[in-house]
Amino acid sequence: MSCSPFDLKEYFLKELPIPQAAQVEAHVNMCSGCREELDRLQLTEAALFSLRDEEIPQRIAFVSDKIFEPSPIRRWLSAFWGQSARLGFASAAMLSAAIVFSSVYKSAPAPSPGPAVIQRVAAVVPTPEEIQARIDAAVAKSVDQALTKSEKSRQLVADLTRANEQAQAMLVRAMGEIEMYQKHQQVHNLANYTQPPPPTGEDK
Amino acid sequence: MIFRAVEDADLIRQAARGSVESYNLLVSRWEKRVYNYLLRITTNREDALDLTQDVFLKAYQNLRKLDDPGRFAAWLYRIAHNEAFSMFRKRRPETDVDELEPTPTETGVTVGGSSVFPMELSLAVSGALGRLSAEQREAVVLKIYQGFKFEEMAEILSCPVSTIKSRLYTALELLKTELAPVKARGVS
Numbered sequence: 001m002s003c004s005p006f007d008l009k010e011y012f013l014k015e016l017p018i019p020q021a022a023q024v025e026a027h028v029n030m031c032s033g034c035r036e037e038l039d040r041l042q043l044t045e046a047a048l049f050s051l052r053d054e055e056i057p058q059r060i061a062f063v064s065d066k067i068f069e070p071s072p073i074r075r076w077l078s079a080f081w082g083q084s085a086r087l088g089f090a091s092a093a094m095l096s097a098a099i100v101f102s103s104v105y106k107s108a109p110a111p112s113p114g115p116a117v118i119q120r121v122a123a124v125v126p127t128p129e130e131i132q133a134r135i136d137a138a139v140a141k142s143v144d145q146a147l148t149k150s151e152k153s154r155q156l157v158a159d160l161t162r163a164n165e166q167a168q169a170m171l172v173r174a175m176g177e178i179e180m181y182q183k184h185q186q187v188h189n190l191a192n193y194t195q196p197p198p199p200t201g202e203d204k
Numbered sequence: 205m206i207f208r209a210v211e212d213a214d215l216i217r218q219a220a221r222g223s224v225e226s227y228n229l230l231v232s233r234w235e236k237r238v239y240n241y242l243l244r245i246t247t248n249r250e251d252a253l254d255l256t257q258d259v260f261l262k263a264y265q266n267l268r269k270l271d272d273p274g275r276f277a278a279w280l281y282r283i284a285h286n287e288a289f290s291m292f293r294k295r296r297p298e299t300d301v302d303e304l305e306p307t308p309t310e311t312g313v314t315v316g317g318s319s320v321f322p323m324e325l326s327l328a329v330s331g332a333l334g335r336l337s338a339e340q341r342e343a344v345v346l347k348i349y350q351g352f353k354f355e356e357m358a359e360i361l362s363c364p365v366s367t368i369k370s371r372l373y374t375a376l377e378l379l380k381t382e383l384a385p386v387k388a389r390g391v392s
Binding site: 009013015040041043044045047048049050051053054055056057058059060 | 231232235236237239240243249253256257325326329330333344347348349353372376380384
């Protein structure tokens, strides 16, 4: 049993405040029993420290370990937002999406004191009625053009038919003329065969 | 020491924001201490290594719950304590908490049948530590080897300071009885 003014083990374990530790130290210097007790505690501690810390046989891996990596979504987001070009692309895509959304789901834009840029964008974007009217007009125009083209084609076919008929008529006429010429030629040849040869100078 | 503590606090804050590199640095600073703490309470290198890995994984996953980075050490050792005693319970679920301890051996800490500390004094220390209860041994490890204050030990072990003192003083008496004469012979 220690006669120290404060707990000797607390002093040994460095848990006493400095003033109290100083008192215990002074007491230990004068009390052989407490001195011996403290010596034994210090010997015990020295023996315990003969067990040295070991080096860890294998480093704890973290950077290369998949389980410590952020989730794929987080990695993709950080990679995506980390690049200014992609950020610009994303901004443009969002602006386009906003324009399309407003043109599809909003009626004619009410006049509002918004920024000039927004007003300009609203003026450029047509309403659904305007789009329908434009589509109708484009369809009507296309139908007209198709009809016109069809009429022209029909006329062209008629012209071609007529020209073909004329050509055939000319061909028939030419054939007739050739036939007449051949008959004429045959008659002429026959006449030459039937007539006596003209008298020569030897007969005189 | 103060500078180091500030640095650790910065690393903890960065790691809590998702910086794996900061956490990696933090691990490299603490892994040896945590491993040796676990080695001395489990007396098995493989268990200590596995538990150390689990401790740092769990710490990383819960780092945002740590309000005060200055309490990181006690918080980390609390995780280590829980992991170790959880392992003891899984292996010997029918055993009382006071008896949750690795089997003490007269030949010291063994791994795969071979002695970790072959020196005579080391064997004597290992034997003496092995004869303590798991709670007494842990108190000695936290105080003598890891240098924690009573309040920090109370936080790590989740019990009052008076209980800590009781366990530690009893352990010191037992160790003193066994080791002081041994040390006196060995040193002189």
